[in-house]
Amino acid sequence: MTTPDQQSPAPRPPRPLTRDRIYRSPMGLAGGVLLLGLVGWLGLDAILVGEGRTPWLALAALLLVVPLIVAFTLRPAVFAGEDRLRVRNPFRVIELPWGQVASLRSGYTNEVVTDAGDKYQLWAIPVSLRARNRAARKEARRGAEAGGDGTARARGAGGSVGALGDGPVRAEGDEIMHGLRQTLEAREKAQSAQGEVSVRWAYEVAGPAVAGAVLLVVLLAVG
Structure with missing residues (x-):
């Protein structure tokens, strides 16, 4: 007989069938790391040894440039799960249930098209x-x-x-898109793959960049 203190634990939520497949651009990652190293070295050098307004200008420039480099090189990624496609672009994160995806198109860019006709570029899967x-x-x-x-x-x-x-x-990018299309065909009718498309702006990236731009303009304006 089970006592109140020996009650069975609450059932855990079901785990996804498989982990999300993550796609990122190796060239973008490598370029971002190199750019961050170069910009960081130049900016810190100006801050530490610069005179007059130079350190402040360098600080403002770093505040503007570093988030932009991260946004366009390190940040983009595509997460393909059993129920939805999550697209992390430079300034937005788009979550699309497979049931809302109309097609995945490849031309000069790779993009996903929703049933409503909205198009979102897949920055992490560039076309070569x-x-x-x-x-x-x-x-x-x-x-x-x-x-x-x-x-x-x-x-x-x-x-x-x-x-x-x-x-x-x-090509590698076309092969990835082919795999995503296969997942779409297999999962678009699944009950768990239905829902609404959500779009979230990446304020954590845009905010510092805007602050750096404003500070840089102010410093240049005051002379």
């Missing part, structure tokens, strides 16, 4: 025309080796960028 051309050449060579019958398709897929088994060779 060079990578597309390279993938197209590999696919053409693989087709030529197969002699048109597809028998060599699996042989060349293992070492090709963006290859999926015996599917076509794709």
